[in-house]
Amino acid sequence: LAKQHGRNTFEFYNASANAQSLRRLNIENHLRHGLARNEFSLAYQPQVDLASGRIIGAEALLRWMPAIGPIGPDEFIPIAENSGLIVEIGEWVMRTACRDFMAAPLHERKLLLAINLSARQFKKTTLVDSVRGILAETGFPAERLELEITESMLVEHFEKTVKQMQELKNLGIRLAIDDFGTGFSSLSYLKRFPMDTLKIDKSFVADIYDNQNDACIVRSIIGLGHGLNLKVQAEGVETAQQLELLQLHQCDRGQGYFFHKPLPIDEFRRLFV
């Protein structure tokens, strides 16, 4: 019986692994046409200065509406990365967001624009040229562009990444570490990177109010960031209590459902008219 059972289990896993890879393949095929078919859009999530409560910028978050129904970034971005499609899609994200921020009424607000970068984009030697080109083409000021990268990217491609980050800094842009605290980077990496902002991962912020350990981690990250002369930003702020603690510990900026969800461009614009 055990043997029979084992066999069925094996076939079951096999079948579901197959379904998984078929789904990925299907998504990849649709992704290939996503740009041409105009299926992408951006949602903008406001970033708030915690001392004044004012919106100082926003993070552009990619959305995709293919014919097969909406698929979230956590599912399609890894597929876009593995297939290399993220390079072209990432350029579209940056160009579109810079254009949006150069148009009224956002233009006058001098907002910071945060954009996520994938490791795959860093592997391309054309990244710096492409960023420079988009800034020139749209007129968006480099000092208001903040590129977000994750810790794992720092660890995986250290030398090449540092060099490109230095070149990006030379353009005048800002660099942020996203999801900080989840990527096992050693602190010695941090001091070698020309960073401007640490974004505390939302998993630490979630229980900051009831979990002593999380509260301690968040406090330490804020202290570390300030010690290194960086701005510290909390992700995933959902409650007034979380906000209160973050303010108490002098966290600089916050982002989360408590303030605003990621908004379609029209709704985001309406915050400023």
Ligand code: C2E
């Ligand atoms: P991320 O850069 O860490 O973005 C923050 C994620 O947290 C977003 O998920 C956002 O919608 C979500 N979020 C914001 N506030 C809250 C909150 O209060 N509570 C909770 N639970 N979640 C909140 P989203 O939009 O699904 O994006 C997921 C990830 O996909 C992003 O994580 C980023 O790594 C990646 N991504 C999104 N757009 C792009 C892009 O244009 N390029 C690249 N390379 N990656 C992107």
Ligand code: MG
């Ligand atoms: Mg991000």
Ligand code: MG
């Ligand atoms: Mg994050």
Ligand code: MG
């Ligand atoms: Mg993330």
